[in-house]
Amino acid sequence: MAAKPLLLPLLLLLHLSITLAQNDTNALTLFRLQTDTHGNLAGNWTGSDACTSSWQGVSCSPSSHRVTELSLPSLSLRGPLTSLSSLDQLRLLDLHDNRLNGTVSPLTNCKNLRLVYLAGNDLSGEIPKEISFLKRMIRLDLSDNNIRGVIPREILGFTRVLTIRIQNNELTGRIPDFSQMKSLLELNVSFNELHGNVSDGVVKKFGDLSFSGNEGLCGSDPLPVCTITNDPESSNTDQIVPSNPTSIPHSPVSVREPEIHSHRGIKPGIIAAVIGGCVAVIVLVSFGFAFCCGRLDRNGERSKSGSVETGFVGGGEGKRRSSYGEGGESDATSATDRSRLVFFERRKQFELDDLLKASAEMLGKGSLGTVYKAVLDDGSTTVAVKRLKDANPCPRKEFEQYMEIIGRLKHQNVVKLRAYYYAKEEKLLVYEYLPNGSLHSLLHGKTLFSKL
16 A cells, blocks of 8 residues: 555656657657758658657657757758757757758757757847856857847856857957856857957967957957047947957867958968869859759850840739840749748848849859849849859759858858849849959959059
8 A cells, every 4th residue: 555655656757757758759840840841851750759769860868768969960951949949958959050040049948958059050139148047058159140239248157168159140249258267168259240358368268260350359469459448329438449440079160261361461372272262162063053953055045135224024914024134034933932032141131022123234144144233222232143044944952952052151252142032934143242343353453463
């Protein structure tokens, strides 16, 4: 009879464990439905239990059957992290080099997280103050995203952290005093919009490359010398500004952007090496892309020039004729296809209709198509649009894979791909517009090498 009082709590505990394990499976299932647009997980994530069915990239605790690791890098996942918020036993999260969006706020509920690798996604929003809830954090990598806002001071509360990588974002505000983080061994905040004083010890410990690309930072050499000035817009009267503003697993190390210097004093061989490296990457991707899309005109004929200065006019119902060359009319795609531009970042977006109504000026032709300068009706947005030639046979999945490769390229000498549009009979690439002339004029003109 004495065994019955003990049996009930054990049964309740077992029931709770099974329920929580099933909740983890449900959370991962929802995550797949929201993000696995290419179906890369569909063939592997089968079975009713994520742990017992050995789902790809999922590791569980043998005793509790709770999910402790989720590792799905480079699978073209698109969507939010919201469904992962209930994985409170998660220790490792590795989702680098996907296309995940939304904010990192849902992860603040995963209080056992120790290793977070989210580099190379489309995450936006701010780093929440609640990140301090993750007391066990050891490595945090949020680099190469679109995260904005200030770096919360609460991040200094990490007592075990070894690595913080938040470079190549849109972070602003004053840089925290990272000298307080005694355990920190690797720090990179480069290529943001931070300002403030970086102490001599911090620069020496982490290297000047960890702070490059932030014109507002100052401190010891090689950073600009700090001076004190009055900032009427701040509650602080004295503002420190540059005197001359001009055994633990690692994720793959993020590529650091080279520090930007003036051309003066740089040897031509170095410039040639940088340009050569960029060209090599672009050429390799272009060859694969061109092979996929059948870029060669079967008749060897060049496309006829479109009008030099014109807008977009509507055709019949379900059709639209653009000024991006002639023969633009087609109704071979659905309304859903024809209304969607896929952006690589979540800022300064516009609709496809805005682009089609824009005035367009032809800039030049190449083997892959014709490039136009497009000025949107608002007058404040100017982009370069490449209308691909003979790209119609390219399947959507392969086209998107090539776009993801090109969209991840981040270099000061490579023009940034902002968005693309895919339809059966029309494919457009939307780039940032550079008003300073062509690459040919820069390479062969006197501007680039005049000071060498």
